[in-house]
Amino acid sequence: MEFTVQQIADLLQGQVQGDGNAKVNRLAKIEEGAPGALSFLSNAKYEHFLYTTGATAVIVSKNLELKQAVNTNLIQVEDPYTAFSALLEVYQNALAAMREGVEEPCFIGDNSTIGEKHYRGAFSYIGKNCKIGSGVHIYPHVYIGDNVTIGNNTVLYAGVKVYPDSVIGSYCTLHAGAVIGSDGFGFAPQKDGSYKAIPQIGNVVLEDNVRIGANTTVDCATMGSTIIREGTKIDNLVQVAHNVEIGRHTVVAAQTAFAGSSKVGNYCTIAGQVGVVGHISIADRTIVGAKSGISKNIKEEGTFVQGAPAFDYKQNLRAMAVFRKLPELQKQIEELREKL
DSSP states (O other): OOEEHHHHHHHHTOEEESOTTOEEOEEOOGGGOOTTEEEEOOSGGGHHHHTTOOOSEEEEETTOOOSSOOSSEEEEESOHHHHHHHHHHHHHHHHHHTOOEEOSSOEEOTTOEEOSSOEEOTTOEEOTTOEEOTTOEEOTTOEEOTTOEEOTTOEEOTTOEEOTTOEEOTTOEEOTTOEEEEOOOOEEEOTTSOEEEOOOOOEEEEOTTOEEOTTOEEEOOSSSEEEEOTTOEEOSSOEEOTTOEEOTTOEEOTTOEEOTTOEEOTTOEEOTTOEEOTTOEEOTTOEEOTTOEEOSOBOSTTOEEETTTTEEHHHHHHHHHHHHTHHHHHHHHHHHHHHO
16 A cells, blocks of 8 residues: 555644655654655654654654754654554554455354454354444454354454353454453362352453453453453453453553452553452552552552552652662661670
């Protein structure tokens, strides 16, 4: 696909500085730019590449003050990172639109329906009584159990497993190996020391515009629903246990685990390798630093915590500064003890 710089600027509601008729046909990092490539600059530490890049055009902030002349065409926008992300989304959607139809062999069960302009890859399986919207992409080796509902324009990449009764909204993306609706980890201890499995009869609900990373697992509820609200983005290798609720537009980084019945608010940021114990609540707009352990409720909106167990981020930094000095402090104490 080939576009003029002006066409890209119009799409991004930006202004061209240079030749609007120049043509681009691919995307590239600014440091790897070559003729025909379109790049972007959002981080100041990469600005020096702007003056040496071979890219035909670069998306930049309209507030950028050039330190020297450039040999490329500029597309000036409010936020280069957001603009480039929007461009990638358009590009991805254009590629997806080119993939349509049914590959064989694949299977769809009795009383199941699927909308128009969909794609079903080879060896995909759809169970009975499923309702699947238009523009859905189901890649090879995807399993969709009975009574599943999937909205429009959702993408399920290769190897995704969706257990029966799950509900998935529109414009969701489930990456390879994600498992939606597997049994929650519920076992009743017996008098003889053994454990008896508790049937998990609930389901999973993913609202619109949710993204689930590769090899992430979202367990079904014991009763009721495990819910991930609209717009939330979950990274690879995340565990979401039974009856967890994650609010709207929250982001969760890799290797995080939420224990059963924990509640996470809206617009939260959960960094990597965070552990959240069960049956607690995290307030809206909470930020949790990497490798933290959340062991009690976070009630105040906008809290920033770090550590295991987690507490106020700034206090944690001060505590870590003291912790690093412990060997020196111990030596001083021993010296004082000898003097006494």
